[in-house]
Amino acid sequence: MFKLWSSSPSASIRQFSSTVAKFATPTKDAAPKWTPNSIRTGLIARKRGMTSMYDDNGVRLPVTVLQLENCQVTANVKTVRPDQTEYHAVQVAAADRPLKTTTAQMRGHFKKAGVSPKRIVKEFPVTPDAHVPIGTTLSAIHFVPGQYVDVVAKSIGKGFQGGMKRWNFKGLRASHGVSVSHRSIGSTGGHQDPGRIWPGKKMAGRMGGETTTAQNLRVVRIDTSLGLIFVKGCVPGVDDAHVLVRDAKKRLQSLAKANQAKGLYEKVLPKGVTDLPFPAGTSELAETLPTIIEAPSDRVTSPFTPRE
DSSP, rough: OOOOSSOOOOHHHHHHHHHHHHSSSSSSSSSSOOOOTTOOEEEEEEEEEEEEOTTTTTOOOEEEEEEOOSOOOEEEEEEEEETHHHHHHHEEEEEEEOOOSOHHHHHHHHHHHTTTEEEEEEEEEEEEEGGOOOOOOBBBGGGGGEEEEEEEEEOOOEEEHHOOOOHHOOOOOOSSSSOOTOOOOOOSSSSSSSSOOTTTOOSSSSEEEEEEEEEEEEEEOOOTTTTTOOOOOOOOOOTOEEEEEEEOOIIIIIHHHHHHHTTOOGGGSOEEEEEEEEOOOOOHHHTSSSEEEOOSSSSSSTTTTTOO
């Protein structure tokens, strides 16, 4: 299931499964168990940079390191829309800040929640069964190694760029027939009909600096002592920027519902994942598990094994 860094891997795997099951099993005083119809809250992390690691097959993987900074729940939101449907969300705050640099309004908000002042506050839509008690400290164990996540951040600003860099236009001919116009975008509109340029035409302009989502990134390792989440691939934003990490909408939430409806229960969660901490992975849960948990390789066979 999972590769755990400890003296007895099999014992740690059993410990992880039983502990998650205990925290996730619905009882009279416990939260309900995760289902494909459940939407959990996300986390606020800080992008620390990229590095590389090797899986159990010896394959080198590019990974991005995300670090949690005292990520805590500050509010549970429930709003009734005009059509009488309900909107549920969990408000999360992270990165402690000095009290003197916090506005009076936010001081009162954090004091009511019983947490220290934070630098960033975000809201994650959830299902009604996924509310988290106010003041709960969230841990990296919230995301199980082997599952997929989406990372939302502000992309790096590139300034004013031409059509080739901004939209991947191939430009004009680089040899005969073109004079000093090799990177031109070409014609942009008709002369008489329509006699103008349609709105939304891909042209030169500001590039980057927009909210971007990197979808379906695999969690390959977590470190609960340092609050680190290692995801395979790159994420938007500059180093040390805050990013939002949540369960993958397409590859986890939507796919889980589809497989559940088809009766493919073994495919509800990704390979190697048996359950998700619900409603959230807390610091109390992290204390009962190994510090470092690593996902097994997603390859069926080793790339160094000759094909038959």
